[in-house]
Amino acid sequence: MEWETVIGLEVHVQLATQSKIFSGSSTAFGASPNSQASAIDLALPGTLPVVNEQAMHYAIMFGLAIGADINQRSIFDRKNYFYPDLPKGYQTTQMDEPIVGAGAVEIQLADGSHKTIRIHHAHLEEDAGKSVHDLFPTQSGIDLNRAGTPLIEIVSEPDMRSSEEAVAFAKKLHSIVTSLGISDGDMSQGSMRFDVNVSIRPKGEDKLGTRTETKNLNSFRFMEQAIHKEVERQIDLLEYGEEVLQETRLYNADTGEARSMRSKEEANDYRYFPCPDLLPVEISNETIEAIRARLPELPDARQARFVASYGLSEYDASILGGERDTAEYFESVTQHCGDAKLAANWVSGELSARLNNEELSISHSPVSAEALAGLIKRIKDNTISGKIAKQVFEAMWQGEGDADNVIEAKGLKQVSDTGALEKIVDEVLAQNPAGVAQYKEADDKKRKKLLGGFMGPIMKATKGQANPGMVNQILAKKLNQ
Amino acid sequence: MHQLTIAELLKGLDSKAFSSVELTQHYLDRIKQLDGNYNSYITVTAEQALAQAQAADQARSQGEHALLSGIPIAHKDIFCTSGVKTSCGSKMLDNFIAPYDATVIEKFQQAGAVSLGKTNMDEFAMGSSNESSFYGPVKNPWNTDTVPGGSSGGSAAAVAAQLAPAATGTDTGGSIRQPAALCGITGLKPTYGRVSRFGMIAFASSLDQAGPMTRSAEDAALLMNVMAGLDEKDSTSADKAVPDYCADLNQDLTGMTIGLPKEYFGKGLNAEIEHSVQAAIKEYENLGATVKEISLPHTELAVPCYYIIAPSEASANLSRFDGVRYGYRCEDPEDLYDLYTRSRAEGFGDEVKRRILVGTYALSAGFYDAYYKKAQQIRRLIKNDFVNAFKEVDIIMGPTTPNPAFNLGEKSNDPVTMYLEDIYTLSVNLAGLPGMSIPAGFADNKPTGLQLIGNYFEEARLLNAAHRFQLATDWHQQTPSGL
Numbered sequence: 001m002e003w004e005t006v007i008g009l010e011v012h013v014q015l016a017t018q019s020k021i022f023s024g025s026s027t028a029f030g031a032s033p034n035s036q037a038s039a040i041d042l043a044l045p046g047t048l049p050v051v052n053e054q055a056m057h058y059a060i061m062f063g064l065a066i067g068a069d070i071n072q073r074s075i076f077d078r079k080n081y082f083y084p085d086l087p088k089g090y091q092t093t094q095m096d097e098p099i100v101g102a103g104a105v106e107i108q109l110a111d112g113s114h115k116t117i118r119i120h121h122a123h124l125e126e127d128a129g130k131s132v133h134d135l136f137p138t139q140s141g142i143d144l145n146r147a148g149t150p151l152i153e154i155v156s157e158p159d160m161r162s163s164e165e166a167v168a169f170a171k172k173l174h175s176i177v178t179s180l181g182i183s184d185g186d187m188s189q190g191s192m193r194f195d196v197n198v199s200i201r202p203k204g205e206d207k208l209g210t211r212t213e214t215k216n217l218n219s220f221r222f223m224e225q226a227i228h229k230e231v232e233r234q235i236d237l238l239e240y241g242e243e244v245l246q247e248t249r250l251y252n253a254d255t256g257e258a259r260s261m262r263s264k265e266e267a268n269d270y271r272y273f274p275c276p277d278l279l280p281v282e283i284s285n286e287t288i289e290a291i292r293a294r295l296p297e298l299p300d301a302r303q304a305r306f307v308a309s310y311g312l313s314e315y316d317a318s319i320l321g322g323e324r325d326t327a328e329y330f331e332s333v334t335q336h337c338g339d340a341k342l343a344a345n346w347v348s349g350e351l352s353a354r355l356n357n358e359e360l361s362i363s364h365s366p367v368s369a370e371a372l373a374g375l376i377k378r379i380k381d382n383t384i385s386g387k388i389a390k391q392v393f394e395a396m397w398q399g400e401g402d403a404d405n406v407i408e409a410k411g412l413k414q415v416s417d418t419g420a421l422e423k424i425v426d427e428v429l430a431q432n433p434a435g436v437a438q439y440k441e442a443d444d445k446k447r448k449k450l451l452g453g454f455m456g457p458i459m460k461a462t463k464g465q466a467n468p469g470m471v472n473q474i475l476a477k478k479l480n481q
Numbered sequence: 482m483h484q485l486t487i488a489e490l491l492k493g494l495d496s497k498a499f500s501s502v503e504l505t506q507h508y509l510d511r512i513k514q515l516d517g518n519y520n521s522y523i524t525v526t527a528e529q530a531l532a533q534a535q536a537a538d539q540a541r542s543q544g545e546h547a548l549l550s551g552i553p554i555a556h557k558d559i560f561c562t563s564g565v566k567t568s569c570g571s572k573m574l575d576n577f578i579a580p581y582d583a584t585v586i587e588k589f590q591q592a593g594a595v596s597l598g599k600t601n602m603d604e605f606a607m608g609s610s611n612e613s614s615f616y617g618p619v620k621n622p623w624n625t626d627t628v629p630g631g632s633s634g635g636s637a638a639a640v641a642a643q644l645a646p647a648a649t650g651t652d653t654g655g656s657i658r659q660p661a662a663l664c665g666i667t668g669l670k671p672t673y674g675r676v677s678r679f680g681m682i683a684f685a686s687s688l689d690q691a692g693p694m695t696r697s698a699e700d701a702a703l704l705m706n707v708m709a710g711l712d713e714k715d716s717t718s719a720d721k722a723v724p725d726y727c728a729d730l731n732q733d734l735t736g737m738t739i740g741l742p743k744e745y746f747g748k749g750l751n752a753e754i755e756h757s758v759q760a761a762i763k764e765y766e767n768l769g770a771t772v773k774e775i776s777l778p779h780t781e782l783a784v785p786c787y788y789i790i791a792p793s794e795a796s797a798n799l800s801r802f803d804g805v806r807y808g809y810r811c812e813d814p815e816d817l818y819d820l821y822t823r824s825r826a827e828g829f830g831d832e833v834k835r836r837i838l839v840g841t842y843a844l845s846a847g848f849y850d851a852y853y854k855k856a857q858q859i860r861r862l863i864k865n866d867f868v869n870a871f872k873e874v875d876i877i878m879g880p881t882t883p884n885p886a887f888n889l890g891e892k893s894n895d896p897v898t899m900y901l902e903d904i905y906t907l908s909v910n911l912a913g914l915p916g917m918s919i920p921a922g923f924a925d926n927k928p929t930g931l932q933l934i935g936n937y938f939e940e941a942r943l944l945n946a947a948h949r950f951q952l953a954t955d956w957h958q959q960t961p962s963g964l
Binding site (some may be wrong): 039042043044045046047048049050051078080082084087088089090142269271272273276277278279 | 560561567569574577579580581583678679680681682683685686687713714715716717793794796797799800801802803805806807817821841844845846849853
């Protein structure tokens with residue numbers, strides 16, 4: 001039977017506020033355990049929450065970016081459950097009346113096609129702390145630094161039909177929140193986490209199958225893997241006449257396996273009710289419009305601009321315009337070197353390959369935008385060839401200085417001296433009289449190919465530093481004599 | 482000295498008739514000598530009190546006059562006090578030394594008041610008799626066989642027994658007014674949001690409100706001038722200007738319309754209490770007020786409504802007491818589940834457990850609509866009753882309690898009968914209105930309370946009406962024998 005996969009995502013995004021959602025404690029990552037946990041974060045008796053206005057504004061920014069309705073009145077609820085990293089014994093979240101209503105984002109797939117993914121709503125909530133199990137031999141530790149970090153939880157409709165679509169959707173959300181500057185989007189620090197709802201159904205069937213929820217996915221790759229495995233598992237079950245059970249599954253990134261965490265029957269009763277310590281959040285039209293007026297450029301608009309003003313292909317524009325850091329880097333290179341096409345090739349090619357290799361984000365690139373522009377300038381003015389440029393780039397990556405330093409130090413400057421080149425050409429031709437004879441007998445079409453055959457030895461003789469355009473000219477001139 | 486009101490004590494301090502150190506020492510001596518009979522204090526902070534008194538005397542000698550400079554006050558043990566045990570009347574917090582001050586405590590400190598200590602209370606403010614305290618019941622100074630009321634029973638008894646000139650209390654369903662009535666003192670529950678809840682250990686967040694418990698309306702006004710006001714640390718505190726509550730105390734009552742809800746004078750009301758309330762109303766007519774019968778038709782729903790909403794909120798508010806970070810932890814927990822269940826089973830008393838269970842049930846999936854949501858709808862109806870009534874009248878009056886103080890142990894095994902003692906006070910919390918209880922006579926030789934209910938943020942009007950009554954009568958000046 002042919003199966004159709006149906007995927008919905010719940011995405012938790014940590015907001016880049018200075019302080020927590022209900023207290024004044026810092027949200028900075030990596031501080032020593034519990035050094036950023038105030039009386040409020042520890043849920044000491046008598047403490048009360050006060051909503052961080054910046055967190056609300058960030059949520060509104062996200063809502064506006066996905067064309068959602070902003071609910072001018074939203075309610076914080078308590079979600080009750082006991083866990084050591086949840087100090088109050090309830091999480092303050094939004095249930096029935098979230099701050100951001102329905103919206104949508106458009107994703108682009110590898111084949112160039114577009115698809116709209118609807119977003120059911122997005123709500124504000126607080127993150128929990130962390131339990132630390134590997135620090136003490138017989139006890140668990142609790143670090144409440146993260147407790148109270150503001151999150152938006154983005155809940156999609158079940159609109160995705162493949163892991164590719166799910167990953168494209170997740171990446172699009174990442175590009176939106178980082179472009180807005182409302183999250184650092186740093187997946188390695190848990191700034192974005194995914195819960196994936198997966199079900200399958202026979203192709204052509206309208207009714208949704210029983211879904212499972214896989215939690216704790218903190219990279220695009222893990223998400224993709226987890227979806228693949230889960231779809232396979234469900235197909236196996238159904239094809240062997242068994243049932244898919246509605247359950248929550250927990251993904252283990254180390255083993256790449258997911259296991260059942262709890263079934264529907266074991267599901268917690270969270271006893272949601274409106275938090276009496278917080279008044280309903282009222283947001284005026286003026287506030288919403290003021291935030292709208294200050295919205296930074298969004299990825300879709302930026303990509304369109306890259307096509308229009310830099311003449312990039314839609315594909316290049318989506319690679320370079322999706323993430324704010326990449327876009328800013330690319331625009332900076334372009335500005336400094338004056339050649340968008342070359343800048344695009346280098347950023348999306350050599351640079352991004354190298355960054356991927358070392359798992360570095362572009363903001364941590366050892367080669368700055370200005371330095372890369374310096375390299376491109378030397379290609380443009382024929383100081384070096386594109387091929388030599390890769391060698392120079394590698395040296396720059398290793399910290400050996402800027403393009404000019406490297407070219408100078410390594411003597412990589414292109415040979416453009418006509419006299420010197422003519423001498424080398426003469427030598428190469430003299431060593432290969434048969435080739436010359438073959439050339440002279442050939443027709444135009446073949447000649448072009450044969451001309452290339454002389455190029456190799458010439459480049460070898462000049463250690464690749466001969467100006468290829470000039471060599472071509474000289475060769476043609478000499479052979480046609 | 483212990484017979485003087487705060488207004489009189491301030492004059493005495495000003496005229497150097499006595500110093501704050503002398504005054505404070507006098508109260509500390511009395512507590513030491515007499516509180517064995519009443520058990521009104523959980524913690525007495527003698528050293529700290531004398532240090533504060535000394536500082537107040539010094540400030541006064543340098544011409545500084547903070548509002549309550551040098552006046553000793555007792556605080557209900559529900560307010561977090563930095564460096565001092567804050568138990569909330571529970572074994573759960575018997576070992577809890579608060580690392581910070583509640584806003585109310587901070588405000589009293591800024592006003593120069595001296596803190597004598599922390600008063601006994603029903604565990605987590607859940608109770609109407611002060612019998613649910615981990616520290617044992619408080620005894621009513623008028624008759625030590627009877628309860629002082631609750632949950633601010635320690636504060637009420639301390640003021641009635643003259644072991645403090647005044648005390649703070651909190652009122653979620655009558656916990657200031659009912660013990661004030663039973664102990665023959667003056668108690669005010671302000672409008673919800675008028676006084677900060679920050680640092681006040683939460684029972685039911687949408688109902689809890691702190692207020693003064695004093696010997697007179699004038700003293701209550703003096704304390705309100707310190708306690709009231711916006712607090713940025715409490716999102717539910719009101720951003721509304723605070724009047725000088727002493728300014729209009731003497732205003733003439735001519736033309737004031739008093740509403741008497743017919744539902745407050747029906748079945749279940751003790752005849753002597755009814756008589757004392759009617760006599761008090763007569764007195765108000767003599768003072769120029771007119772009286773009008775009104776109806777608060779949803780009154781009888783207040784008890785069931787309250788006993789859904791308050792336990793529901795409490796069930797979540799008390800989840801933080803889990804034995805993980807502070808407070809009571811059971812011995813040698815086997816695992817996390819054991820740690821949770823045993824710490825809570827051993828740390829909480831019966832009444833607290835009862836309410837957590839009720840609240841958890843009311844919020845459960847499948848029951849939420851029938852209980853919590855329905856209760857919220859009823860709450861709106863109760864509120865609307867008052868809103869409509871205040872279109873016709875300036876102030877509502879009636880009894881504070883249906884009965885005078887009952888005997889210790891009499892109702893402790895019958896929670897529903899106990900809950901019915903709060904029938905006249907609960908709806909005021911559900912509506913969020915200010916309410917007051919002032920002494921109005923005796924029933925069976927026990928004090929009775931007259932309840933005054935005002936419109937939102939009209940504490941000044943309540944204090945004015947109470948003060949004029951106290952100028953014309955001497956019920957508030959009666960004291961228990963044997964002091």
